[in-house]
Amino acid sequence: MPWPKSMKTIRIPKGNLFASDCPTRDILDDVTSRWGSLVVVILMERSYRFSELAYLIGGVSEKMLAQTLRILEEDGFVLREVHATKPPKVEYRLTPFGQELGERISALTSFVEQNAGRVMAHRAKARQGLA
Amino acid sequence: MPWPKSMKTIRIPKGNLFASDCPTRDILDDVTSRWGSLVVVILMERSYRFSELAYLIGGVSEKMLAQTLRILEEDGFVLREVHATKPPKVEYRLTPFGQELGERISALTSFVEQNAGRVMAHRAKARQGLA
DNA sequence: GTATGTACTTACGAAAGGTAAGCTGCGGGG
DNA sequence: CCCCGCAGCTTACCTTTCGTAAGTACATAC
Numbered sequence: 001m002p003w004p005k006s007m008k009t010i011r012i013p014k015g016n017l018f019a020s021d022c023p024t025r026d027i028l029d030d031v032t033s034r035w036g037s038l039v040v041v042i043l044m045e046r047s048y049r050f051s052e053l054a055y056l057i058g059g060v061s062e063k064m065l066a067q068t069l070r071i072l073e074e075d076g077f078v079l080r081e082v083h084a085t086k087p088p089k090v091e092y093r094l095t096p097f098g099q100e101l102g103e104r105i106s107a108l109t110s111f112v113e114q115n116a117g118r119v120m121a122h123r124a125k126a127r128q129g130l131a
Numbered sequence: 132m133p134w135p136k137s138m139k140t141i142r143i144p145k146g147n148l149f150a151s152d153c154p155t156r157d158i159l160d161d162v163t164s165r166w167g168s169l170v171v172v173i174l175m176e177r178s179y180r181f182s183e184l185a186y187l188i189g190g191v192s193e194k195m196l197a198q199t200l201r202i203l204e205e206d207g208f209v210l211r212e213v214h215a216t217k218p219p220k221v222e223y224r225l226t227p228f229g230q231e232l233g234e235r236i237s238a239l240t241s242f243v244e245q246n247a248g249r250v251m252a253h254r255a256k257a258r259q260g261l262a
Numbered sequence: 263g264t265a266t267g268t269a270c271t272t273a274c275g276a277a278a279g280g281t282a283a284g285c286t287g288c289g290g291g292g
Numbered sequence: 293c294c295c296c297g298c299a300g301c302t303t304a305c306c307t308t309t310c311g312t313a314a315g316t317a318c319a320t321a322c
Contacts (some may be wrong), residue, residue, distance in 0.1 A: 018188055076257075108163075
């Protein structure tokens with residue numbers, strides 16, 4: 001697909017989010033990943049252990065939970081605390097930076113929760129239109 | 132993995148986002164999908180045509196853009212207007228509902244853009260720790 | 263009649279994600 | 293002793309999703 005003429009008058013609206021090679025894109029993917037956002041929201045409440053998270057977040061596999069937590073830790077949103085008890089105990093909590101992020105994500109998730117009915121209704125209408 | 136003992140005292144923090152069979156989860160996936168959030172943010176600015184979106188959002192394929200737009204339309208966030216000109220022209224814009232959503236998503240994306248430096252710095256430190 | 267413009271679809275290979283089993287290290291029951 | 297269980301991952305394997313590139317339709321322009 002060639003570059004359309006209407007492009008000549010268009011400027012990229014904001015920052016660099018829309019450039020595919022910008023690291024901003026990676027970070028957004030991390031925090032909006034399927035499990036990432038759920039982990040952040042649940043950690044807003046308090047710290048949790050690995051197995052607690054695995055059970056609270058319905059449908060997550062241990063593999064994906066571990067991967068998600070590792071990424072969020074690398075990005076500086078989550079803190080991993082190992083307690084050398086027997087058997088070992090690993091607690092995850094949000095960093096202050098992660099809490100700032102969590103406020104934004106919670107705003108989004110609670111909006112989605114509160115308006116899920118509207119969306120479901122619209123989906124039903126849209127599918128009637130197709131049939 | 133069996134249900135751990137510490138679970139007995141835990142209650143699910145909020146709503147139903149954490150139940151794997153809740154439609155809320157699907158909706159969240161739609162709006163936080165790789166391309167979904169970018170489309171919503173860019174449509175906050177003004178309406179755009181298909182090919183314009185394809186060029187503004189770096190790295191998106193036409194296939195994924197079409198799929199993303201169809202989903203956002205079904206959910207009631209985006210409106211699709213076909214102008215029967217020759218050649219045809221299709222405009223996409225946010226519904227009022229989509230704009231409410233867009234405010235939440237923009238809050239998140241602008242936070243990420245503004246704090247990308249912090250994240251990159253933390254990633255670099257984390258990788259030094261490993262080496 | 264060949265090429266262009268617009269908005270998609272479709273086929274196919276690559277990559278991400280899910281499932282389930284294994285691993286380590288220690289303590290307790292038989 | 294020996295094996296099981298607990299906790300927190302990790303690995304192997306397979307399925308689903310995604311990206312790439314080509315094709316479609318229809319009309320006008322060359």
